[in-house]
Amino acid sequence: MGPGDASARARTHQQFGVRTVTVLIGQLFTGVSIGAVLLLIALGLALTFGQMGVINMAHGEFIMAGAYTTYVLQQVITAAGWSLLIALPVAFVVAGAMGVLLEILLIRRLYARPLDTLLVTWGVSLILQQLARDIFGSPNVQTRAPELLTGNVALPGGITVANNRLFILALAGGAVVALTLALRVTPLGRRIRAVVQNRDLAAVSGIPTARVDRATFFIGSGLAGIAGVALTLLGPIGPTMGTNLIIDAFLVVVVGGIGQLKGTVIVAFALGVLQASGEYLTTLSVAKVMVFIAIVAFLQWRPQGLFTLRTRSLA
Amino acid sequence: MTTVARDPVAAADPAPAPPTRPAAGPSRHRYRAAAGFALGAALLFAVAPLLLSDFRLSLLAKYLCVAMVAVGIGLAWGRGGMLTLGQGVFFGLGGYAMAMHLKLADAGPGNMPDFMTLYGQLDELPLWWRPFASPWFALPATVLLPMAVAFVLGSLVFRRRVRGAYFAILSQALAAAMVILLIGQQGTTGGTNGLTDIRGFFGYDLNDPVNQRMVYFIIAGTLLALLALTRHLMQSRYGELLVAVRDSEERVRFLGYDPATVKVVAYVVAAGMAGLAGALFVPAVGIISPALIGIVPSIEFVIGVAVGGRATLLGPVLGAVAVAWARTALSERFPGTWTYLQGLLFVVVVAFLPGGLASLIGLVRRRDRERPDGEPGPGRWQRLRRRREVTS
Numbered sequence: 001m002g003p004g005d006a007s008a009r010a011r012t013h014q015q016f017g018v019r020t021v022t023v024l025i026g027q028l029f030t031g032v033s034i035g036a037v038l039l040l041i042a043l044g045l046a047l048t049f050g051q052m053g054v055i056n057m058a059h060g061e062f063i064m065a066g067a068y069t070t071y072v073l074q075q076v077i078t079a080a081g082w083s084l085l086i087a088l089p090v091a092f093v094v095a096g097a098m099g100v101l102l103e104i105l106l107i108r109r110l111y112a113r114p115l116d117t118l119l120v121t122w123g124v125s126l127i128l129q130q131l132a133r134d135i136f137g138s139p140n141v142q143t144r145a146p147e148l149l150t151g152n153v154a155l156p157g158g159i160t161v162a163n164n165r166l167f168i169l170a171l172a173g174g175a176v177v178a179l180t181l182a183l184r185v186t187p188l189g190r191r192i193r194a195v196v197q198n199r200d201l202a203a204v205s206g207i208p209t210a211r212v213d214r215a216t217f218f219i220g221s222g223l224a225g226i227a228g229v230a231l232t233l234l235g236p237i238g239p240t241m242g243t244n245l246i247i248d249a250f251l252v253v254v255v256g257g258i259g260q261l262k263g264t265v266i267v268a269f270a271l272g273v274l275q276a277s278g279e280y281l282t283t284l285s286v287a288k289v290m291v292f293i294a295i296v297a298f299l300q301w302r303p304q305g306l307f308t309l310r311t312r313s314l315a
Numbered sequence: 316m317t318t319v320a321r322d323p324v325a326a327a328d329p330a331p332a333p334p335t336r337p338a339a340g341p342s343r344h345r346y347r348a349a350a351g352f353a354l355g356a357a358l359l360f361a362v363a364p365l366l367l368s369d370f371r372l373s374l375l376a377k378y379l380c381v382a383m384v385a386v387g388i389g390l391a392w393g394r395g396g397m398l399t400l401g402q403g404v405f406f407g408l409g410g411y412a413m414a415m416h417l418k419l420a421d422a423g424p425g426n427m428p429d430f431m432t433l434y435g436q437l438d439e440l441p442l443w444w445r446p447f448a449s450p451w452f453a454l455p456a457t458v459l460l461p462m463a464v465a466f467v468l469g470s471l472v473f474r475r476r477v478r479g480a481y482f483a484i485l486s487q488a489l490a491a492a493m494v495i496l497l498i499g500q501q502g503t504t505g506g507t508n509g510l511t512d513i514r515g516f517f518g519y520d521l522n523d524p525v526n527q528r529m530v531y532f533i534i535a536g537t538l539l540a541l542l543a544l545t546r547h548l549m550q551s552r553y554g555e556l557l558v559a560v561r562d563s564e565e566r567v568r569f570l571g572y573d574p575a576t577v578k579v580v581a582y583v584v585a586a587g588m589a590g591l592a593g594a595l596f597v598p599a600v601g602i603i604s605p606a607l608i609g610i611v612p613s614i615e616f617v618i619g620v621a622v623g624g625r626a627t628l629l630g631p632v633l634g635a636v637a638v639a640w641a642r643t644a645l646s647e648r649f650p651g652t653w654t655y656l657q658g659l660l661f662v663v664v665v666a667f668l669p670g671g672l673a674s675l676i677g678l679v680r681r682r683d684r685e686r687p688d689g690e691p692g693p694g695r696w697q698r699l700r701r702r703r704e705v706t707s
Contacts, residue, residue, distance in 0.1 A: 055480045106666060114480050115398045116665050117622065120612055123661025130654040212583035216448065247491050250484045285499020292492040296471055296485070 025159055027274060027280050033165040035272025036172040040230055040251035042256070042264050043175055044223035049214050050258035051196050054107055054114050055250070059122040060242020061128035063219045064096055066091035067237040068136060068230020084229065091225035099221020125242070132239040140236035149233060164233040165227055166191035171230055175223060176265055182219075183261075192216055196259050233282050255295055257305025267306055326380045326410050339479050348546065352539070352627075369524045376531040376599040379406035383592035385620045385635035386541050387578040387585030393615070393625030394549060396477070396561030402495045402616050405461035406607030409590030411497075412460055413597045414510035415444060416453030421515050424448070430505050431511070441503050448516070457594035458587045465586030466579065473575040478564070487610060494609040504537075509575040509604025516598040530598045537595060538632070541588055548584070555579055575614040589616075618657065621664050624673025634671060 045059055048229035070087040077083040102124060110117045149167050152160040191212045194202040231241065251272060256263030274294060278287030286302045330659050343443065363375060384402050391397045416429040431437050446452040472482060497504045505511070519526040548554050560574045567574050597603050606612070616635075623634020638660070646653040667676060 049480075053480075055484070086675060106662065111704065113669070115396075115483060116669060118398065118480060118483055118615075119665045120662050123665070125663065126654055126658030130651055130658070133638045138401075140590055150484040166435050211588060244491070247484070247610065250490055254481050283499055285496045285524045288492045292653055294486070296468065299485075300471060300475055305481055 001021065010242060022158055022160045023280075027160055029159070029165070031273030031276030032269055033169060033272070034267035035194065037163075037227070037234070037245075038248055038252055038272055039265060039268035040168070040227035041224065042218035042252040042268055043179060043261070045249055046225075046253045046256065046258060046264040047179075047208050047216055047220040047223070048259065049253050050260075051192065051234055052107070052111060052118040054091055055121070056099075056102070056107070056221075057118055057246065058102060058125040059121075059224050059249070060127060060246035061125045061132075062095040063228040063231065063242045063245065064128070064132060064237070064239065065095050065098055066225030066231050067241060068132065068228075069094050069225065069233045070229045071136075071141050071143050079146075080144045081148060083143075083147075084146055084232075087229045088226060091229045092217070092222035093225075095220040095228065096226025097220030099217045099224075102221075103120075103217040107217075108210070108213075128260055129239045129243075133175055138239065140238040145233050145234045146205045168230045168233065171226065174199075174224060177259065177276055179211055179219075179223075180261060186217055186304075188212070221239035223272050251291075255298055255305055257308040260307045263305055263307035270277070321583065337566050342348075343390075352543065353562075355542075356539055359539070359649070360532065363527065363535075364531070369527065371444070372531050373599060374640075374643060376527075376534045378636045379531075379534045380596040380599060381616065381639050382632040383538055383541055383590045383595075384616045384633040385540075385623070385631035386545050387588035387625070387629035388620045389623075389625055390545055390548065391581045391585040392620065392629070393627070394554065394561060395557050395578055396579060397582060399582065399585065400483050400610075400614050400617065401488075401490040401493075401612075402585070403490050403613035405465060405586040405589035405602065406593035406596070406612075406616075407493060407497075408461045408464065408593065408607075410591075410593030410597050410603035410608070411459040411504070411510065412447065412453055413455040413594035414513060414603045415447040416450060417513045417515065417597065418510055419444070419448045420450075420517070421513065428510075430508070431502065437502060444503065449551065454594075458590045459594075461586040461590030465583045469579040469582040470575070473578045474518075476575075487613065488607070490610050490613045494605045497591035497605045505604070506670045507605060509543040509602060509607070510597075511602045511604070513601045515595060521598055521601060526598075527663060530595070534535075534595045534599060538589060541591070542632065551627060553580070570602065596635075605674045607619070615657075618661055620671075622660060622671055624671030626670070627673045629676045630671050630673040672680075 041059070044062075045056070048054065048056055048059075048080060066087075069091040070084065073087045073090060077086060097155070102121070104119055106124070107117055112159065119180040145164060149164045151163050153163060153166065154160050181189075183193060191202070191207050192215070194207055195209050195212050195216075198218070199209060202212075231237075231245075235241075248271070250267045252264060256265075256267035271291060275287055275291055280292045280307060281287075282290070345610060364372060367375060384406055388399060391399050415428075415644065422423060422428050427437065427440050431440075447456070472478075472485060477485070497509075498506050501508075514521055516530065519529065521527065521530070548645075556567065556572060556577050560577045562573075564574045567577070593603065593608075596607075614638075615638075619638040620631040620636030621634070622638055624630025625633065642657070645656065664671065
């Protein structure tokens with residue numbers, strides 16, 4: 001053993017260390033970008049579930065509506081960048097309008113029966129999926145991503161980050177900031193918070209709770225539309241694209257707790273990172289099971305979720 | 316006070332209170348149940364095999380397996396208020412346990428199931444497959460394995476008072492995780508294809524129509540036995556307690572019972588029924604695959620229960636068979652139409668007829684029933700109180 005040997009070993013150690021850090025950061029970023037998608041979907045759910053206590057299974061189909069809106073707009077406006085930018089507000093309004101329609105026609109009658117709402121909205125989601133199949137055909141369709149979002153950004157240390165992932169991260173961040181501001185500053189936000197905190201007291205104080213519910217449903221469903229636009233950057237658009245996403249998003253709401261956005265934000269990213277690291281260490285399928293076990297274990301510790309507004313109520 | 320005492324508070328009234336029920340009540344109930352049971356047995360064992368072709372009879376066998384799952388859901392959801400959207404997991408555990416045994420029996424001792432050598436990554440049978448070679452392990456496992464999983468999940472979740480929509484979401488997530496796990500471990504589970512091409516059933520050739528008939532009779536007999544068990548449970552003190560937990564969990568807790576235990580029992584029983592159904596589904600249909608047990612089939616188990624009447628004994632069975640039959644009849648010819656119809660069924664039945672078709676009979680017979688949909692509402696207690704206020 002000469003001194004050269006030792007220095008070579010030290011070098012490999014150093015290289016190994018650098019590679020580990022690179023891998024770690026890369027996995028972390030994968031997790032964060034999974035979390036950003038989850039967050040976009042879960043924000044709207046947390047809003048409606050937190051305020052009205054109903055589970056909207058058709059939320060996944062509002063995502064699909066947002067994605068197909070992007071697709072249709074791209075048929076009209078061929079410049080991919082512009083069509084994507086225009087799709088964001090249009091998808092928000094389209095999905096929001098669908099949500100309000102659903103609220104008026106069905107959900108409003110079922111506020112006393114949250115579990116039944118779950119089944120009814122599942123039926124609605126079946127109908128919407130078949131509608132999409134009849135209008136756009138069962139095969140998946142694809143949108144072209146704008147050129148700006150197709151490349152990678154190289155960070156020091158050999159880490160590359162896909163532009164579209166960065167865009168989605170920014171979109172999710174923007175949605176959180178906008179929603180927080182809207183809830184804190186605007187009159188509607190004040191009313192929403194009042195209804196979430198104490199519905200009866202809010203009603204007695206003269207807040208039109210039914211109208212506030214409808215507005216919340218518009219915003220929550222509209223956010224699903226935005227999530228749909230974001231998803232067109234990641235994969236194909238199909239009639240059943242919402243079904244699988246929605247369950248993970250519901251888990252985010254269950255673990256995050258209701259009534260506060262910070263729980264949703266933290267848990268979305270935590271689940272994303274957990275999923276990505278589990279996937280890296282084992283396989284996708286084992287990671288899914290691990291995430292499920294982790295959630296059940298977490299609920300042993302905090303059955304009401306990470307943050308919750310009311311802890312003294314019995315129900 | 317001159318009013319007739321009909322509520323417990325006024326029971327000390329000196330006026331002779333007329334008996335609230337005719338003395339012949341319970342036994343008359345029992346006779347009616349026995350008659351209904353005999354009628355069902357006659358229909359299943361004599362009329363159906365006579366009238367239906369071999370093909371239709373094997374379809375009916377499949378529907379009856381779905382009906383077994385429905386009986387369990389009726390107990391857990393209709394009576395216990397636990398909306399379980401993951402019964403496919405238990406159906407699958409039972410089905411896979413049975414299919415693994417039958418595959419091993421088909422291959423013969425010392426050999427590996429065909430698909431394992433087909434995918435060609437394995438030199439020998441994986442360790443966790445080995446016990447399933449013995450019927451003494453595999454057959455009990457079809458029921459006990461799902462019950463064990465339900466016990467662990469139910470205990471963890473219900474003890475921490477996670478319930479309602481939260482529980483529904485968790486049960487659905489379990490179904491999603493199970494399917495992804497099965498597909499991911501293709502080498503040992505058959506992946507997306509599942510376990511297919513099951514030919515023998517304990518030495519009997521399943522392609523022989525006579526043996527298919529035998530499988531049908533086993534399924535019909537099992538369903539009747541499960542119905543008898545469920546009726547017994549529903550009419551016992553435990554059944555009363557389960558409904559009480561559904562309607563007001565807190566009140567039951569304040570009375571000194573442990574609602575978590577009550578719920579776990581119903582959930583575990585429902586899981587066992589689903590496991591048994593899955594185990595019998597395999598010889599009847601010859602396949603078990605992830606597509607039969609995932610999120611979508613799991614929630615489809617529920618719709619039959621809702622259509623028939625979730626809180627009744629027979630409603631889930633009839634509803635499940637009717638929906639499964641309509642599905643076969645319609646989806647062969649108009650697949651798109653069936654999806655619309657199924658969606659509409661969820662919307663219309665659950666939103667506007669929460670008691671299912673059984674409540675239509677109830678509407679005709681007596682108008683003031685308790686709300687059968689499992690949500691606390693102006694039920695019997697409120698009416699009693701109102702009556703008390705009027706009388707005093």
